[in-house]
Amino acid sequence: MFKMVGAILIIIGSGITGLIIARNYSLRPQQIRYLRNGMQMLETEILYGLTPLPEALRRIGQRLPFPIGQFYLRTSELLTHGEGLPAFEAWEIALRDLQDNSALLAEDLDILYYFGQSLGGSDRQEQEKNLRLVLEQLRQLEIKAEELKVKNKKLWQYLGFSLGAVVVLILI
């Protein structure tokens, strides 16, 4: 009886771990897509609306789901709070929060980090170049993430349970 419960716990435990990994594989392309949407909105706000960053980021943040929306909102908040941080610093701090809350990988965050360095600090033309670049980079990432998802999602969904079962068999 005791053995039975232990075996079931092991299988459930590793099964859930597998499911979480699988979920991350499917969340990542989705979150990159939201980021890309956000950047497209930012492009419109900057190039056509000439909206100052705090307002632009706030509007974008309100239209995107967690955690991506939260990321834009947080940056906006940091820009206006107290003495106000320079855009790249606010962006960096918000990125750190995003890292903890999202399925994004280091390579995704790196791209955002470099984009943030020139955010707001130059004229429209420069901003346009940077936005184009980051949009293209995100698109590439999204394609890659999508491929990984197709390859790994199914795998991990079963792999966790199977591994659990193997461990149980060995122990028994």
Added chain:
Amino acid sequence: MVKVSVIEKKVSENVLESVFINKVEQQIFSVFPTTIRNLFSEISRDLLIELEEIRFRLNRPLILITAKEHLTITTKKQLSKILENGYIVTHQDMEKILHKISQSSIYAWEEEFRRGYITLKGGHRIGLTGKAVLDKGLIKTLKDISGLNFRIAKEIIGVADQIMPYLITREQRIRHTLLVSPPRCGKTTLLRDIVRQLSTGIPSIGFLGVNVGLVDERSEIAGTFQGVPQYNVGLRTDVLDGCPKAQGMVMLVRSMSPQVIATDEIGTYEDIQALEEVLNAGVSLITTVHGHNLQDLKQRPYLSKIVEQRLFSRIIILGRSLGVGTIEQILDGDTFEPLLAKPRKGG
């Protein structure tokens, strides 16, 4: 009885002063970095009230300008007339201020950078200098900003009270008026109050108020910030903000049917052409020009023409002989006869 009214006047003046200082602190000091804001912490109220400009120049001392003198603040928060002792403005200070006024969004203020100034909430203006970036020979924007000049806006409601009767005929028509003034003599402040009074109406002389079109090319008269005039320019005033004067005047005549058009600092050939169009449309015109007296105008090619054609029926000359905003003379534009016996104190 007399004494009470004097005290009342003092009290209301005090209230006005407090309001003004609050405004300066909230609207101007709030964009300074904390280090600089701290420097101002021990500056007396009296000086704050007289403050006209605050100038930041990279690697040079911070300078405060009043009507009387130039001062600096030392790192020990003391005022000093010896500018070398003052706080030296650093690159970081400039960056922080620019960041704050542009809300970290330089791209959103390209047009302002190109024109060389930014209007703050409250109508205060910041003049900018730096390195000009050219595109096909025209200034595209400024970079490496090295000089900032905060011009503190002063709105004096009622400053035009004593001249309004000269601008309105017995039939309640508004005369074409030209204000002539050297810089920093209260020309814009006076024009703003004239616009306000024409627009809102003047009960004391039974003037009801008319539609006024205001072409505010440099956002100085209405001090428009994000589309909202920061000054009281009257109930019936339509403001075309940031619009070139010549085009703006013609546009307003066609679109808003104003009885009066007001604008600041005319001088180019296009301006004069637009003036003539406005006059032909039967619209009264109130405008200003830089100069010390009538003689100055006659030496300028386009302006001499309009003075000699007697387009304006009132020419008001401002100066500083009795303090800022002194009305030195009011001339009849047809006969060039003076209408004042002696200069009058402004306000």
